[in-house]
Amino acid sequence: MTIQVLLPYEFTAPDIFPVIKSRFGRFSEVPGEVTFDFSRLNFVRPSGVVFLSNVARFLHRSGCKVTFCGMERDAECMRFLDDARFFEQHIGKKIFPGSHVRQTTQPLVEVRHERSHNWLRTTLIPWVSASSNVPEHDLYNLQTCISEIFNNINDHSTQDVGSIFAQWYPKEKRVMLSVADFGTGIPNAVRSVDPELSDPAAIMRAFEECFSSKSSPRNRGLGLFDLQQNIVGRFGGIVTVYSLEGAVTFSDFQGSVIRREYDVEGYCPGTLIDIELSTDRIEITSGERESFEWI
Amino acid sequence: MDIVVRNIVPNCDTNADGALIKAALTEHLCADRLVTVDFSGINNVTSSFVNTAFLELIEEFGARKFKSVVSVANATKQTADMIKRRVTGQTGKLASVA
Numbered sequence: 436m437t438i439q440v441l442l443p444y445e446f447t448a449p450d451i452f453p454v455i456k457s458r459f460g461r462f463s464e465v466p467g468e469v470t471f472d473f474s475r476l477n478f479v480r481p482s483g484v485v486f487l488s489n490v491a492r493f494l495h496r497s498g499c500k501v502t503f504c505g506m507e508r509d510a511e512c513m514r515f516l517d518d519a520r521f522f523e524q525h526i527g528k529k530i531f532p533g534s535h536v537r538q539t540t541q542p543l544v545e546v547r548h549e550r551s552h553n554w555l556r557t558t559l560i561p562w563v564s565a566s567s568n569v570p571e572h573d574l575y576n577l578q579t580c581i582s583e584i585f586n587n588i589n590d591h592s593t594q595d596v597g598s599i600f601a602q603w604y605p606k607e608k609r610v611m612l613s614v615a616d617f618g619t620g621i622p623n624a625v626r627s628v629d630p631e632l633s634d635p636a637a638i639m640r641a642f643e644e645c646f647s648s649k650s651s652p653r654n655r656g657l658g659l660f661d662l663q664q665n666i667v668g669r670f671g672g673i674v675t676v677y678s679l680e681g682a683v684t685f686s687d688f689q690g691s692v693i694r695r696e697y698d699v700e701g702y703c704p705g706t707l708i709d710i711e712l713s714t715d716r717i718e719i720t721s722g723e724r725e726s727f728e729w730i
Numbered sequence: 731m732d733i734v735v736r737n738i739v740p741n742c743d744t745n746a747d748g749a750l751i752k753a754a755l756t757e758h759l760c761a762d763r764l765v766t767v768d769f770s771g772i773n774n775v776t777s778s779f780v781n782t783a784f785l786e787l788i789e790e791f792g793a794r795k796f797k798s799v800v801s802v803a804n805a806t807k808q809t810a811d812m813i814k815r816r817v818t819g820q821t822g823k824l825a826s827v828a
Contacts, residue, residue: 661777728802
């Protein structure tokens with residue numbers, strides 16, 4: 436049986452969650468064939484790109500035949516997706532002959548743990564630095580935050596499926612980055628130690644200082660806490676975490692981190708993290724190294 | 731005596747990277763020998779790395795001994811901040827338990 440998935444007008448992950456839930460439920464069964472239809476699509480954000488990429492990759496690796504249609508339209512959103520290498524990765528070729536990676540994007544990349552940290556070091560951070568004129572040494576906190584997410588994905592993901600995509604908005608000096616896995620989801624990991632929590636409450640719990648589900652005995656529950664402290668508390672950015680049927684948004688309000696938890700319409704298998712920050716909030720330093728002792 | 735991190739691990743991203751530094755430091759703590767951990771060429775460290783490389787040693791040898799034996803050199807601001815915050819936090823945690 437072929438399942439047709441008509442993608443929504445707007446292509447952000449929260450717009451796709453309801454469509455995914457209505458077609459696949461919670462992925463308890465994988466269909467034999469799925470066609471994603473792009474004919475209605477008009478507007479694309481990084482979260483939509485990584486989310487759909489993960490779903491398509493998961494289905495494909497689970498033995499499902501995945502096809503795409505409605506993408507030959509000469510529309511800006513389709514050119515954007517093609518330039519982001521979405522189709523190159525999923526059907527093995529570009530749609531438009533002149534497609535090329537834009538200076539304002541880091542194209543869609545599959546997250547493989549063994550290569551992910553190096554990709555940050557050699558590709559993403561130099562690109563953010565060149566785009567924003569912020570020296571690389573002042574982006575090491577951002578680099579570490581994303582490394583923490585990669586470590587978290589590695590600790591919790593049963594599926595080797597993950598993607599990342601980044602976009603730079605030059606007028607606003609803003610970087611938007613989405614990273615997603617297809618793992619058990621943060622709420623399920625948290626419920627292994629605190630079974631009563633709802634999905635949004637469990638996500639909130641995962642971001643508390645020193646909370647760890649101890650999926651790895653060496654975890655101390657500081658990576659996700661640091662993520663919100665750095666991106667929101669230090670840089671005034673926004674972090675939104677979607678997982679299963681819950682979400683939490685961390686944002687800055689007059690120097691304090693505001694947390695908002697809510698149910699999502701639809702279903703987000705695994706975890707998707709959206710990071711948005713203005714690079715002009717990043718402090719520029721000399722990059723001098725330091726030595727210290729405790730006593 | 732210096733431990734040059736870069737000579738042991740290429741980067742400080744994971745628990746596995748931290749475990750190699752922990753092993754090198756353990757010898758010095760056992761022998762009560764002063765040691766400087768040199769981060770030349772290392773740009774950043776994750777919490778996973780610091781948990782394994784430093785905090786486990788504090789649990790095993792005690793904060794006082796760790797702090798009197800181990801020092802840090804040539805750390806970027808991110809690395810220095812992460813290590814100081816984690817070590818201070820762990821020391822406080824152990825003190826409150828005691």
